[in-house]
Amino acid sequence: MEKTIHIAVVPGPGFSHLVPILQFSKRLVQLHPNFHVTCLIPTLVSPPSASKSILETLPSNINSIFLEPVKPEDLPQGAAIESQIQLIVALSMPSFHQALETLTSRTHFVALVADSSALDALEFAQEFNMLSYIYVPISATTLSWYFYLPILDKETSCEYRDFPEPIKIPGCVPIHGRDLNNLVQDRSSGLYKNFLQRVWRIRLVDGIFINSFLEMETNPIKALKEEGRGYPPVYPVGPIVQTGDDAKGLECVTWLDKQQVGSVLYVSFGSGGTLSQEQITELAYGLELSNHKFLWVVRAPSSLASDAYLSTQNDVDPLQFLPTGFLERTKEQGMVIPSWAPQIQVLGHSSVGGFLTHCGWNSTLESVLNGVPLITWPLFAEQRMNAVLLSEGLKVGVRPRASENGLVERVEIIEVIKRLMEGEEGGKMRKRMHELKEAATNALKEDGSSTKTLSELALKWKSLT
């Protein structure tokens, strides 16, 4: 019998950091059944029920351990979401160290793979004789930006958003400074300095897995792998996404069953994205007046776009924030779901012809794997960079423009819906998305680029055991 090879993985706190690394782990053990993964999870208070239910479905060669939960009173009030995540990870480290001590006293763990928000965990890799890796559920474009940042930081002094020209990151579509991730938008802030430090730190690992694939981001991946840049090895192993459960009988799926093929626009802002009350109103009127069918996951409004990210807004009914009479007027045209939809099943349904998305990377890849073109409406984190890649680079999406007051107004919403769902431009985006879907499916086949990349590494780990 082949010897079991053990690796440990550490997600960041929050559902959307847990899912990708678990999917990565599943893919690893599915391709290499003699691997065993132990997932050590930092958490705030008790884990959300979505996280718990996903852990219940894991195969027997992946097990999970919740680290000592961090108390909300230990986090500074009103801190940015990125700082909260960092702090939850930092405060979980004593418990992590203890867990690793116990585990490694019985078994040799060959590698430690951390989510990019859980870099602190990698500090212990050497102590326990493990190789250190990062799994970043982001695009090659975003990783290229991370690596390019220290260079740009040295060469320039003004805010990136004030650059007159788009920034040329090696191998990537030029990106305007204002579209870079939130953490670099104020260079005098502690957040920026902390981010810069972390960017330096990720260069010191033994390798970085990205959830992308060669055929989708050929040039950024080539640039990342170019010798002489001094980057650690980068392994594109995607697209790795969740698989959906059987959704037959669910109300929204029954509703989709009754619609025409490709006629419905699915609208969702990810696991935690929220809009302001004014923006919800504009979106509601935009959807209604577009006269297109829609399936909208509505969340209660917030002035902070990432507000529902670490919490679930269970106690508020989001439908009360819709314009008066909206539900009645659109009852034949659309369906509204409070807070959460079975997204995998929705995107896989033949009635869905477009996805208005916040461009979270998981949502993006799920859409790619289903060949659904996009309206790209980024909110926070690196979503604006994804939007640029999708709409300007790959040309599989159309991006609405916000007006001067920051709102995307109903007229603009109607316009982008029509551009995507009707006519020649939409048809071209659909065709390109179909080509991308084919390429994604191929990358995951036995002889596909991503499968081969992961297998090469698995072989290396085997040889070290």
Ligand code: UDP
């Ligand atoms: N998701 C879902 N239903 C929802 C909203 C989100 O199933 O109503 C899932 C979605 O399929 C994806 C993840 O949550 O796998 C969201 O990840 P993404 O990277 O797109 O965005 P984030 O939540 O990190 O902003």
